[in-house]
Amino acid sequence: MTRTRVAYEELARRLRERALLLSTKAALEWDEETYLPPSGVEHRSQQIAQLAGMAHEMLVSPRIGELLGEATSEPWEDSRSTEAVNLREWSRLYRRNQRLERALVEEEARVVSVAQHAWAEARRARSFALFRPHLERVLDVKRRQAQALSEGGDPYDALLEEFEPGMRSTRLGALFTALRPELLSLLDRIRGASRQPDPRTLQRRIPAEPQRRLCEHLARALGYDFTAGRLDTSAHPFSTHLGPGDTRITTRFYEEDLCEGLFGTLHETGHALYDQGLPVEHFGTPRGDAASTAIHEAQSRLWENFVGRSLGFWRHAWPLLQHEWAGHFEDISLPDFHFSINRVRASLNRVRADEVTYNLHIFIRFELERALLSGALDAKDLPEAWNAAYREQLGLTPPDDAEGCLQDGHWSAGMFGYFPTYALGNILAAQFFAAATRELGDFEEAFARGEFSRLLSWLREHVHAHGQTFWADELIQEATGGPLSHTWLVEFLTRKYSALYGF
Numbered sequence: 001m002t003r004t005r006v007a008y009e010e011l012a013r014r015l016r017e018r019a020l021l022l023s024t025k026a027a028l029e030w031d032e033e034t035y036l037p038p039s040g041v042e043h044r045s046q047q048i049a050q051l052a053g054m055a056h057e058m059l060v061s062p063r064i065g066e067l068l069g070e071a072t073s074e075p076w077e078d079s080r081s082t083e084a085v086n087l088r089e090w091s092r093l094y095r096r097n098q099r100l101e102r103a104l105v106e107e108e109a110r111v112v113s114v115a116q117h118a119w120a121e122a123r124r125a126r127s128f129a130l131f132r133p134h135l136e137r138v139l140d141v142k143r144r145q146a147q148a149l150s151e152g153g154d155p156y157d158a159l160l161e162e163f164e165p166g167m168r169s170t171r172l173g174a175l176f177t178a179l180r181p182e183l184l185s186l187l188d189r190i191r192g193a194s195r196q197p198d199p200r201t202l203q204r205r206i207p208a209e210p211q212r213r214l215c216e217h218l219a220r221a222l223g224y225d226f227t228a229g230r231l232d233t234s235a236h237p238f239s240t241h242l243g244p245g246d247t248r249i250t251t252r253f254y255e256e257d258l259c260e261g262l263f264g265t266l267h268e269t270g271h272a273l274y275d276q277g278l279p280v281e282h283f284g285t286p287r288g289d290a291a292s293t294a295i296h297e298a299q300s301r302l303w304e305n306f307v308g309r310s311l312g313f314w315r316h317a318w319p320l321l322q323h324e325w326a327g328h329f330e331d332i333s334l335p336d337f338h339f340s341i342n343r344v345r346a347s348l349n350r351v352r353a354d355e356v357t358y359n360l361h362i363f364i365r366f367e368l369e370r371a372l373l374s375g376a377l378d379a380k381d382l383p384e385a386w387n388a389a390y391r392e393q394l395g396l397t398p399p400d401d402a403e404g405c406l407q408d409g410h411w412s413a414g415m416f417g418y419f420p421t422y423a424l425g426n427i428l429a430a431q432f433f434a435a436a437t438r439e440l441g442d443f444e445e446a447f448a449r450g451e452f453s454r455l456l457s458w459l460r461e462h463v464h465a466h467g468q469t470f471w472a473d474e475l476i477q478e479a480t481g482g483p484l485s486h487t488w489l490v491e492f493l494t495r496k497y498s499a500l501y502g503f
């Protein structure tokens with residue numbers, strides 16, 4: 001074996017051990033969100049902090065630096081080979097973590113842990129004043145981190161890099177600036193349409209148990225493998241990949257809001273289908289990992305919206321719904337139901353927003369978080385800036401901070417740079433769906449027959465199987481034959497909503 005090969009093998013062994021440790025941590029986190037008794041929270045946070053510290057040590061140890069140096073001392077022939085991909089990503093991860101002092105990593109963990117509790121408390125009290133000192137502390141830590149990571153470059157980009165390798169805020173800004181007027185003009189046409197869904201269609205109480213049964217049916221129909229996963233409930237829905245053969249999803253059920261559980265499940269199913277499609281033999285290395293946060297979100301959005309809110313899907317699911325929710329929807333026709341689950345209107349809430357207005361919520365957060373990080377916006381002025389943006393862009397003013405700038409927990413968790421990946425995910429979902437449609441033909445009739453496997457196979461082949469071989473830009477080019485573009489989303493939404501609303 002050559003020297004570079006020997007170094008590579010030792011690296012792979014060490015970093016696979018670290019991946020095992022991190023997946024153990026993920027299992028404990030899943031348990032914390034689902035079944036952990038309240039009195040166990042304190043001990044659990046110690047377990048998780050211990051594992052996080054160990055994983056950090058395993059990564060930044062001098063030996064890893066030496067091995068990376070040796071393994072990359074001669075170029076690997078094929079830049080797409082497993083070895084080249086893993087070394088590229090390990091080097092990136094190592095360099096990034098090397099730039100952060102352990103003290104700063106630990107300080108962030110402490111600050112956001114307290115800030116997240118303070119945020120939840122402030123949200124309950126509907127008062128930003130309670131959260132403000134914590135947001136200031138989080139911002140202080142994130143600015144120092146961004147400084148350390150950026151090495152003179154743009155600090156926001158340095159944070160964005162954690163979620164979306166290679167992406168830059170100037171590009172995102174241009175993309176969003178191009179998309180915004182298209183969405184606003186579509187929203188205008190929808191508002192002015194004479195045909196509107198009847199808001200009472202979905203106003204009925206469905207107990208949690210029949211909701212869960214239907215959601216399980218639908219997740220299974222889409223291809224989610226329950227022998228390698230499970231569906232539970234948690235306060236905030238999520239999906240977690242614990243390792244080969246174990247990808248779990250959660251949702252939440254509100255008796256008076258059936259969309260929450262239903263589309264929450266379809267969304268997390270989309271995330272899980274990606275993880276269940278990653279190459280098992282590469283588990284614990286970048287080659288077996290998801291490409292990026294936005295590519296992940298593109299999978300969830302594709303299944304939630306492009307499939308789960310389509311008429312074809314509901315032609316298949318309608319009899320299942322009538323069976324599981326017997327007596328609740330007998331007075332409603334399928335077209336009326338389909339129209340209602342696609343109701344578009346400006347609202348104050350991101351999570352419950354429809355496909356047309358969702359990205360407008362993201363654009364607002366993207367601008368505000370950049371201004372907060374750079375210091376152009378002072379934390380104390382956030383509520384005012386937030387409300388002004390909502391007034392200007394959506395024509396609505398939040399009645400209080402809970403429905404305004406306190407609605408999302410990302411900033412309290414230190415996740416600056418995460419929000420834009422939601423909008424990017426929507427844009428990419430449209431692009432992937434259009435490419436799959438071009439190749440395989442319209443899916444409507446297949447969906448109506450309950451056939452989702454052809455679409456899933458397409459995603460498996462063009463996206464999932466690649467792991468982290470490509471960053472988002474290259475993956476899109478490979479999978480769809482064209483560069484990242486918002487036009488597919490505009491085209492899809494225009495076609496769909498002009499048909500629904502009749503304009």
Ligand code: ZN
Pocket residue numbers: 267271297300
């Ligand atoms: Zn998601």
